[in-house]
Amino acid sequence: MNLLKKRSLAVVLVLAITMIVAGCVSQTTYEGASNIVEPKTVGEMMTGTSVIVVDARDAESYERGHLDGSINLPPSLLTISEPVGGLVASKEAFESVMTKKGISNDDTVMIYDDAGGVYASRVWWVMKLYGHDDVRVINQGAKGLEKTGLTMSASIPTPEAVTYVAKDADTTLLASLDEVKAIADGTSSAKLIDVRSRGEFDEGAIPSAKLYAHTENLYSDGSFKSGRTIELNYKDQGFEKSDELVLYCKSSFRATQTAALLQEAGYTNVKVYDGAWLEWQSQGMPSEEKKPEVVPTDQDAS
Numbered sequence: 513m514n515l516l517k518k519r520s521l522a523v524v525l526v527l528a529i530t531m532i533v534a535g536c537v538s539q540t541t542y543e544g545a546s547n548i549v550e551p552k553t554v555g556e557m558m559t560g561t562s563v564i565v566v567d568a569r570d571a572e573s574y575e576r577g578h579l580d581g582s583i584n585l586p587p588s589l590l591t592i593s594e595p596v597g598g599l600v601a602s603k604e605a606f607e608s609v610m611t612k613k614g615i616s617n618d619d620t621v622m623i624y625d626d627a628g629g630v631y632a633s634r635v636w637w638v639m640k641l642y643g644h645d646d647v648r649v650i651n652q653g654a655k656g657l658e659k660t661g662l663t664m665s666a667s668i669p670t671p672e673a674v675t676y677v678a679k680d681a682d683t684t685l686l687a688s689l690d691e692v693k694a695i696a697d698g699t700s701s702a703k704l705i706d707v708r709s710r711g712e713f714d715e716g717a718i719p720s721a722k723l724y725a726h727t728e729n730l731y732s733d734g735s736f737k738s739g740r741t742i743e744l745n746y747k748d749q750g751f752e753k754s755d756e757l758v759l760y761c762k763s764s765f766r767a768t769q770t771a772a773l774l775q776e777a778g779y780t781n782v783k784v785y786d787g788a789w790l791e792w793q794s795q796g797m798p799s800e801e802k803k804p805e806v807v808p809t810d811q812d813a814s
Contacts, residue, residue: 542651547636547772548736549622549648551656554579557620564615566623568631569654579624579657580665583613587634587765596790598763600681606642607678614671617644624650624657628730629769637768637784641686643679649772652735685771687758687783689791695758696720696798702756707770708789712762716799718792724749726766729773742777753779760785760792 542548549557557563558581565582567574574584589609590601601609615621621639625631632649639647650656658664694700696719706717707726717723728745729737737745743753751757757779759767767784774782792799 542736542739542776545648545739545776547648547776548651550651551660551662554622554650554657555660555662557622560620562616562618563620563622565650566613566615566621566632566635567654568623568625568635569627573626575666575668577664577666579654580663580667581669582624583669583671585609585613585623585635587631587638590635590638596763596787596794598765598786598788598790600638600641600686600786603642603678603681606638607676610676610678611673612671614674615676616674617676619646621647622650623647624653626654628727628734629653629736629772630726630765633769633772634765636772637685641681643682649769652733655734684781685783687760687785689785689787689795691783692718692758692760692785692787692792693797702758702783703751704785705751705757705759705770706761707759707766708761712789714801716789716793716801718760718789719798719800721760721800722749724770726761726769729770736773739773739777742773746774746777746779751779754781755779756781756783758783758785760788762789764788 542550543553554565558565565579566585567578567582568586569584570586571584578584590606591597592599592601592605621644623632623635629649632653636647636649652659691700691702692704695702695704698720704718704721706713706721706723708723709725710723713723724746729742731737757774759770759782761767764784764786767788771782771784
């Protein structure tokens with residue numbers, strides 16, 4: 513093979529590898545989606561009226577710098593700590609928070625964080641639970657907004673209080689302890705997905721649950737995998753669009769990220785077990801330990 517041919521082949525190989533690597537980083541196409549919004553679209557939408565951007569990070573992170581004009585609403589404001597931590601707050605408490613934050617029923621709400629959508633999705637899920645339809649999670653969160661070139665600021669706006677009227681909780685989005693018991697003992701055909709880490713799962717899990725960590729929904733750059741990729745990945749795990757799926761983690765924050773993406777991928781019967789592993793344990797329910805087996809060897813301990 514002459515030198516020219518070798519160089520041409522090398523160029524082709526470099527281009528092919530570049531395309532493969534790029535494909536592993538981000539292939540999201542969430543234009544016009546109902547649950548997810550791309551960062552570049554946020555700037556365009558913010559020029560309109562009745563559009564509110566929510567920073568779902570903790571107050572300290574928000575105060576260090578946030579999207580100019582965004583309001584701070586971490587999911588902790590929408591949860592209670594009894595009987596277990598992380599449970600969704602009451603309808604009345606939700607209404608109070610929305611009112612104080614200046615969010616009205618007709619507002620378009622876009623939410624971001626810096627944790628792979630975990631906190632933003634939890635706020636999204638609570639708003640959906642209480643009937644707010646026009647709410648989306650911003651893909652790539654704070655990083656994506658900064659990359660788009662939108663103005664970041666340390667200035668903290670003062671929202672003008674409004675009157676927010678919530679609907680009763682949508683039970684089609686929420687799985688109860690009894691429903692999960694029925695899945696665990698095999699009397700329900702619903703499928704249970706544990707979205708925690710492998711380490712957490714191995715320490716103990718709800719019987720019949722299948723592990724598929726929420727981090728599997730992200731590309732290496734932290735962006736959400738495309739709807740088509742999500743669909744294929746979950747299908748490979750044995751989850752069909754016709755299945756009733758129940759998701760949980762430790763306190764069902766991570767589970768809401770998976771719920772948002774599964775809905776976007778076309779799964780129409782997705783519930784979150786809000787009590788999650790914390791409630792399951794506190795109630796003394798059975799668990800399965802899935803620690804890896806230690807294979808004995810003849811090697812000494814030196």
